[in-house]
Amino acid sequence: MTVTGALILVGALLLLLGAYCSWTAGRLDRLHHRVATARASLETELARRAALVVELAGSGVLDPASSLLLLDAAHRARTADCDERERAESALTRAIGATVTDVEPWATELGTATRRVQLARRFHNDIVGSARDLRRRRIVTWFHLAGHAPMPTTIELEDGS
Template sequence: MKVTTALLALAVVALLFSAYASWTAGRLDRLHHRVELARAALETELARRAALVAELAGAGVLDPASSLLLLDAAHRARTAEPEDREQRESALTRAVNATGTAVEPWSSELALAMRRVQLARRFHNDVVVSTRDLRQRRLVQWFRLAGHAPMPSTIELEDGR
């Protein structure tokens, strides 16, 4: 009778552990999916900003040197390789700030695009931090609940904050 009780208790503990591990693995999967969605949203906002800057540079409302600086920075940001992307996007931010683009109606639209990049990056980095925190738990590491998913990384840009 004691053996039956012990086996039943062991089965209950194993069932609870399995349920917790399954819930954690599902949560981790959802977090990884949110990281991918946040990264895609950030990429979209960066592309919109670069397109707006290129459009401003070609509009003929700035002096030729500012136009050339902005157009070059926007082109470099759009065509950057993944390993150079953060530097090129930061250079675009510096170029926008250096030219002091206070030309209406461009200034409000450009300010909005810059703010959207800031928000998208902040959201992405928050989700990455949450995912990394969960992945660093011992249970997740010991039982490889993250599978083969790569560890997500934050995006560090000079985005005018």
Template sequence: MGPDWLLDVLLWAAGLFLLGLYVSWRATRLDRLHVRVETARAALDAALVRRAAVALELAASRVLDPATSLVLATAAHEARTADADGREFAESDLSRALRAVVDQPDFRAMLASRGDGTALLDELEAAAQKVAFARRFYNDAVAATRIARRKLLVRMIPLAGRAPVPDFFEIDDAAPRF
């Protein structure tokens, strides 16, 4: 036995070490992607709750007629209290209700004539934009995580563990014309 077996052992050890480093790097990356999805989901939930709160505030502000206030308050309440299965539908309903209210002719002028309504509308506009940005950021994080989970190594060695595959959050978040 010459030095050939020692070289073979060293090459195998180096190969296994590099493979271990790669697997560790992949697992760490996948974990970071899952953390990013959870963080983005929390930000999205906060933006959705804020939008619903501003919509409820607008409905209670006595700026709108009673029927419009009731429709907007009901949609905002449903969005805040919906369970996980019905959340996307409730949030889409709130978006449609907001568009129906805000897209009325001369709505901004009517709010301006009634005092602090314009500030409330500006707050609603900011909340609607935050929802759109948060949803886009969350869906981007989900897409990156799903791509990483489809890799052969991740599927062969279950690097994702028991973490569920994240789902996209699809709602009608088109903002009203402010």
């Protein structure tokens, strides 16, 4: 093999490596965007559930103690900071389970809202898992393809599942 042939081969390999790194970085960027979108969707579903709980608590169909318990849990879930959010949402789930059993049509609506929260959380956590798996690959860490993006984290809360 001549020097020219070797340079062409090295150039082709570098071109292939660059193309693969570019494709991987693009995929990682899309996954990070999907994580952010899934997180926003989960936040929306949690807010809808809390609003439905507040509406139920103010409707007068529950006893006053149950209404206060639900209002307090919904308020704490809505106003919790990032560190306390999962714990507050889990407490709201437990409060819903403890107070609402068969109050129609609220039980159906809350059941639907709870299922939507479950699905949104699972979808979010699946995407986070995919992003984390890709970020753990050697080529991503060696070439810093994730940039300065923080490592995505899963959401662990009791959601009635």
